[in-house]
Amino acid sequence: MLDAASTDQVRPEIVEIFAEVFEHDAPISSKTSPGDVARWDSLNHVALVSMIERTFGIGLSMDEMIEIQSVGDIEKLLVRHGV
Amino acid sequence: MSVTVSSVSSHDLRASGSGEQVRDDKAFQLNGVIDLLIEQAPYLVRQRQLLPAFDWSKASPHQVQRFVERLADAHVALPHWFVRDILVSGHALSASVTSALSVDLQVLNRLNGQAGGPADAEVLRTVSELAATAPPAGEIAAAIVRRLVELGAGEGACTLALAAWPATPRALHHARAAFAQRLQSLPALQCTVVGFSTTSTFAKALVPAFARRGQRVEADEAPFGSVMAALHAPGAGAQACLLLLDSETVLGSSWRNGLEAAARDIAERLLSLEGAIAAYSANTGLPLVINTLPAATDPSLGYMDGYHQAGLAALTRRTNDALGALAARHANITLIDTDVALAHIPHGERYDPRMWFYGRIAYTEAAVNEIANACATAWARSHAQPVKVVALDFDNTLWGGVYGDDGVERLQCGDDPPGNAFKALQEECLRLKAQGKLLVALSKNNPDAICAFEQHPGMALRPDDFAARAINWQPKPENIRQIAKELNLGLDSFIFLDDSPHEREAMRRLCPEVRVPEMPADPAARPRWLRGLTQTWPARLTSEDVERPAMYLAERKARELKETATSYDDYLRGLSQRLIIEPLSARTLPRVAQLHERTNQFNPTTRRFTQAELAAFMEKPDHWVVLVGTAEDRFGKHGIVAAAVARLEGKTAYIDSLVMSCRVIARQIETAFLGALIGTLCERGISEVVASYRPTAKNGLVRDLYGAHGFLPFGSDDQEASYFIWKENEQPVPASPFVTVEWSS
Numbered sequence: 001m002l003d004a005a006s007t008d009q010v011r012p013e014i015v016e017i018f019a020e021v022f023e024h025d026a027p028i029s030s031k032t033s034p035g036d037v038a039r040w041d042s043l044n045h046v047a048l049v050s051m052i053e054r055t056f057g058i059g060l061s062m063d064e065m066i067e068i069q070s071v072g073d074i075e076k077l078l079v080r081h082g083v
Numbered sequence: 084m085s086v087t088v089s090s091v092s093s094h095d096l097r098a099s100g101s102g103e104q105v106r107d108d109k110a111f112q113l114n115g116v117i118d119l120l121i122e123q124a125p126y127l128v129r130q131r132q133l134l135p136a137f138d139w140s141k142a143s144p145h146q147v148q149r150f151v152e153r154l155a156d157a158h159v160a161l162p163h164w165f166v167r168d169i170l171v172s173g174h175a176l177s178a179s180v181t182s183a184l185s186v187d188l189q190v191l192n193r194l195n196g197q198a199g200g201p202a203d204a205e206v207l208r209t210v211s212e213l214a215a216t217a218p219p220a221g222e223i224a225a226a227i228v229r230r231l232v233e234l235g236a237g238e239g240a241c242t243l244a245l246a247a248w249p250a251t252p253r254a255l256h257h258a259r260a261a262f263a264q265r266l267q268s269l270p271a272l273q274c275t276v277v278g279f280s281t282t283s284t285f286a287k288a289l290v291p292a293f294a295r296r297g298q299r300v301e302a303d304e305a306p307f308g309s310v311m312a313a314l315h316a317p318g319a320g321a322q323a324c325l326l327l328l329d330s331e332t333v334l335g336s337s338w339r340n341g342l343e344a345a346a347r348d349i350a351e352r353l354l355s356l357e358g359a360i361a362a363y364s365a366n367t368g369l370p371l372v373i374n375t376l377p378a379a380t381d382p383s384l385g386y387m388d389g390y391h392q393a394g395l396a397a398l399t400r401r402t403n404d405a406l407g408a409l410a411a412r413h414a415n416i417t418l419i420d421t422d423v424a425l426a427h428i429p430h431g432e433r434y435d436p437r438m439w440f441y442g443r444i445a446y447t448e449a450a451v452n453e454i455a456n457a458c459a460t461a462w463a464r465s466h467a468q469p470v471k472v473v474a475l476d477f478d479n480t481l482w483g484g485v486y487g488d489d490g491v492e493r494l495q496c497g498d499d500p501p502g503n504a505f506k507a508l509q510e511e512c513l514r515l516k517a518q519g520k521l522l523v524a525l526s527k528n529n530p531d532a533i534c535a536f537e538q539h540p541g542m543a544l545r546p547d548d549f550a551a552r553a554i555n556w557q558p559k560p561e562n563i564r565q566i567a568k569e570l571n572l573g574l575d576s577f578i579f580l581d582d583s584p585h586e587r588e589a590m591r592r593l594c595p596e597v598r599v600p601e602m603p604a605d606p607a608a609r610p611r612w613l614r615g616l617t618q619t620w621p622a623r624l625t626s627e628d629v630e631r632p633a634m635y636l637a638e639r640k641a642r643e644l645k646e647t648a649t650s651y652d653d654y655l656r657g658l659s660q661r662l663i664i665e666p667l668s669a670r671t672l673p674r675v676a677q678l679h680e681r682t683n684q685f686n687p688t689t690r691r692f693t694q695a696e697l698a699a700f701m702e703k704p705d706h707w708v709v710l711v712g713t714a715e716d717r718f719g720k721h722g723i724v725a726a727a728v729a730r731l732e733g734k735t736a737y738i739d740s741l742v743m744s745c746r747v748i749a750r751q752i753e754t755a756f757l758g759a760l761i762g763t764l765c766e767r768g769i770s771e772v773v774a775s776y777r778p779t780a781k782n783g784l785v786r787d788l789y790g791a792h793g794f795l796p797f798g799s800d801d802q803e804a805s806y807f808i809w810k811e812n813e814q815p816v817p818a819s820p821f822v823t824v825e826w827s828s
Contacts (some may be wrong), residue, residue, distance in 0.1 A: 020253075023259070042280075042442060043283050043284065043442070046284075046438055046441065046442060046444060047448070050448065060437075061437070062437045062440055062441055063440055063519055065437060066441070
């Protein structure tokens with residue numbers, strides 16, 4: 001696998017998660033943030049975190065939940081968790 | 084490796100053939116891996132190595148076919164887990180491979196095999212049957228739904244996804260477009276949703292939960308932290324209120340001043356909550372659904388948690404007891420036992436501390452879905468026709484073996500395996516009977532099969548436990564219609580339990596109103612299964628419910644007497660009927676409300692007075708006369724069977740409602756009751772009694788009630804109601820020679 005965080009290519013799993021949680025089918029990049037996604041509110045943020053945990057088999061702390069402010073933040077967290 | 088997340092849909096790959104869509108060297112290497120898997124297939128399948136982790140949506144149909152052929156050449160059977168993985172990843176296999184599979188996998192296979200829409204009509208029919216009887220769950224459900232959507236069958240996909248909810252919430256996501264359309268076609272239910280924690284996830288979950296039962300919830304969430312205000316001053320327009328309770332907010336406490344003070348704080352908070360709930364109930368009378376606090380899992384007092392007053396477990400119990408007492412006092416409250424609702428969610432997955440601290444979300448998504456589903460189930464339970472009759476097959480259902488082939492002695496039922504599982508099911512039937520359901524025998528046998536319950540020493544049921552019987556060789560749908568007629572009940576109050584898929588199928592086709600659950604094939608699984616069957620759960624128990632089976636048995640004995648008596652009058656005389664009359668009281672109130680709610684046939688006006696309205700009438704004896712009739716005869720007690728509400732205006736009384744239970748129809752109880760009512764009104768100085776008949780689909784029985792009792796027609800109005808009048812000294816007071824009327828003080 002290439003290091004996804006080092007390029008601007010978003011992992012296909014994350015694209016799928018955004019489609020499922022936010023019903024967001026437009027292209028996303030590492031810079032995509034809550035301001036760009038209509039349904040990315042605090043309630044759906046919780047659903048986003050659950051889905052990331054389920055998909056990649058990891059557990060995030062509350063700090064990490066709060067840390068996620070863009071798609072790039074998700075990529076960084078995944079790398080930190082070894083996926 | 085994951086099956087469900089992939090940027091390229093399984094369909095794209097299958098369309099592309101093998102390896103043409105090579106974008107980089109990764110795909111090329113994948114083909115090499117698949118070639119290796121194919122080569123080593125027999126070993127890998129037998130050892131269950133590598134394959135369970137492989138995402139077959141990455142393989143082409145041709146590669147899957149080569150894999151299957153490789154196994155066939157080596158004479159290795161396809162294991163079910165492998166077939167399942169293949170089908171879930173979007174591939175189709177030949178029908179010969181899948182014929183031994185469960186119906187849901189066969190459906191998926193046929194859908195995968197279709198190149199394009201529309202979806203095959205026969206498969207769609209099977210899908211809707213699956214949805215109604217045994218909805219698939221997990222990946223299989225999600226895969227079928229996704230494929231149905233791809234083939235343009237959104238409607239069927241939505242039905243299946245709702246049936247698979249809440250076990251598989253993801254399935255509904257695949258069908259979201261069709262679901263949005265479905266919602267628009269459903270009648271709206273305006274709900275206020277309140278809670279001390281975040282209610283948005285709950286409100287969101289209520290939508291599919293109620294959609295499963297044919298209603299579109301329009302939830303109005305009270306602003307955060309305004310529970311008390313919302314209960315004390317409910318907004319206009321809502322038809323119901325749902326109150327989501329959780330332990331964090333109800334039992335959260337300051338321990339600064341010690342254990343006693345903390346327990347007292349919580350008790351005071353509970354009191355104010357009780358006050359608000361009581362106020363809502365009294366002010367609106369609208370349905371209020373509340374969940375209990377879930378069992379405490381994180382003790383505040385270690386091993387003393389359950390028995391020290393400041394232990395969370397003890398506080399939880401005390402709170403739930405108080406809620407139970409509230410629900411018993413207010414008929415509008417439906418209390419959901421949260422632990423029952425969450426039975427299938429592991430304890431560690433009900434609460435997520437991060438969700439709590441991040442957003443005051445007190446339940447995980449899985450848990451809140453189950454609670455919402457329980458609310459909708461309870462709602463449906465109290466608004467649909469309740470199950471009143473359990474129709475039971477004999478052979479291989481109530482006992483093991485076939486009566487006609489094996490004879491009584493060889494039937495399996497008793498204290499040893501395998502008969503103990505059948506006896507346990509009989510015990511469960513007795514439990515339902517004790518809750519007021521009628522048991523009915525529906526068996527293809529010679530009529531003497533009923534004797535098995537007497538002659539076989541291991542049986543828990545006795546012949547008299549059955550309120551009616553149809554033991555013959557007629558088709559069961561015909562028999563059940565006959566029994567429904569005998570018992571004066573609609574088919575929609577029946578549930579049918581039979582081990583034979585053919586009998587179940589025949590019943591579903593010919594009597595679609597009857598509820599026919601799928602029954603587990605293993606007798607050992609059935610007693611628990613029956614307990615979990617929500618269709619049989621009571622909405623609310625009254626003392627009448629508990630005595631009802633005895634009443635119907637008395638009726639069956641009375642019917643048998645009818646067959647031997649020389650004339651109907653002789654029969655009625657032989658019954659020695661007594662009707663006890665009394666004014667409405669707190670004791671009789673719940674049953675009288677229930678009679679108003681349930682009676683469809685003997686109900687000339689169909690005015691359904693609620694418990695609250697009836698209670699209000701008791702407070703104004705100068706304006707309202709509410710009489711209650713309790714019947715018994717030589718075969719047993721029938722309990723409270725009749726009630727009437729009369730409104731007094733000067734010298735005239737208007738009969739606003741007159742309801743009578745169908746189990747005492749055609750015995751002149753109505754004559755005696757009407758006579759007692761008119762007698763009471765005359766004593767109160769009334770000289771004219773006005774009654775009305777408003778036709779409905781079910782109350783044709785009482786069209787001539789008043790005419791037959793000396794009332795004179797008095798015109799009708801544009802709503803098709805006919806009016807009747809009775810005048811003192813001009814018409815006789817109705818009376819029956821076959822019913823002794825007594826007054827209870």
